[in-house]
Amino acid sequence: MDDYNRDRGEEQPRSSDPLNEPPHAGNYETPQSEPMYRTQNTTPPPPPDPPKRRGGFLPALFGAIIGGLLVWLLMFTIGGPDDNENKTTGTVKDSGSSKQVSVDIDSDLTGVVEKSTDAVVGITNLQRGQDFWTQSDTPQAIGTGSGVLYKKANGKAYIVTNHHVVEDAEELEVTLDDGTKMSGKLIGSDVWTDLAVVEIDDKDITSTMEFGDSDALKRGETVIAIGNPLGLGFSGSVTVGVVSGKDRSIPIDINQDGSVDWQADVLQTDAAINPGNSGGALINMAGQLIGINSMKITEETVEGIGLAIPINLALPVIEQLEQTGEVNRPTMGVSLLDLRNIPVQQQSVLKLPEDVKNGVVVTEVFRNTPAQTAGVQKYDTIVEMDGEPIEDMVTLRKHLYNEKKVGDSMTMKVYREGKPVTIDMVLKDGNSF
8 A cells, every 4th residue: 555545544534423434234335436415404595697798809819918928938037048058068968869078177286286296206115035936036026105306406316205115125116107117226314204315317307396385384274195005006196185283293113112212293184195105295285395295193093194294394304315315413422211211229329309200311421422521421310401301312312303413512401429410512423312
């Protein structure tokens, strides 16, 4: 039974009126097609007088003309003055056949992408391994990342990428946006900032990307990530998002020993960044490079948090790597240990005041270093540098690497045998703290 008939069946009158009761067996049943009337004891009204005829031919003709005009105006309003002005592009039916209409859509976004994609490349990390087919020791692809062409000079083109993309590579293969492959040479890399510079021949290079100003970015500003997620099969992939946050600090365990070695200063974006995007470009709507895509947070409960190295922090490192192949950082010439990682029983040797809970303990002083020259001693506990509190090795490293340069003077406050001591030193370059 359909809904209409079911509703009618459920709404049968249930009045006590005997006219609405079902007929008894043997009684005459009124056919359903004939309506049932109730008789009334009233006198029917007299029939109305026949209407008098008025008018003639002219009023009828006038009415017909008016009606036709109204119909014509109605059709004109619905159909419009010219149907061709309201046509949209797409598939159009014409005399029983279909025609495909091509639409060329340009926007600010597509223009920026078209301008920038040639400057983004793929970088394949090749390391020695046994070939399955020939059983010979040949270079094997260990991983693939992305890179950005930023400069052409003296027959060479320079690419910035991530340190972890080229780490331990014996050979590098660079793949251009058009599929051209060429050999790349690692100029230098820096583990602390996760940046590297690769050099290639500039013969087939048609464009490079301009550096922008990451300090001028605003939260909510549109940004575009370009790279090779999941390998070269998705080369030149474009994702769009916004700047979700600036000046984010992310703890990094560089040597995978379970303790934090560094706090990376990064940009946060919700543009999709996946494995293989590392080293690729994060650009603004002017097509300028404002970040190097580096990582994403991959916890199950997290979605849409991608991280990029701000170009203003990357530029000094890129320039040093290009010129010298390494980053010269100021050092003191000591080995260190976080105070909070020393058991309480052993902290008694330091004789620290009770209110000193954070700091960095000197465990060794190397010879012929600024620390030895300045008189730093074993078990000195560093609590301040240039008036800034030092809570652990991360804050100490950031002060040295971000605030100081080789040749700068620095003043430290330490506790020695429980007493505060001020130490002045001139920093030099080296391979330790």
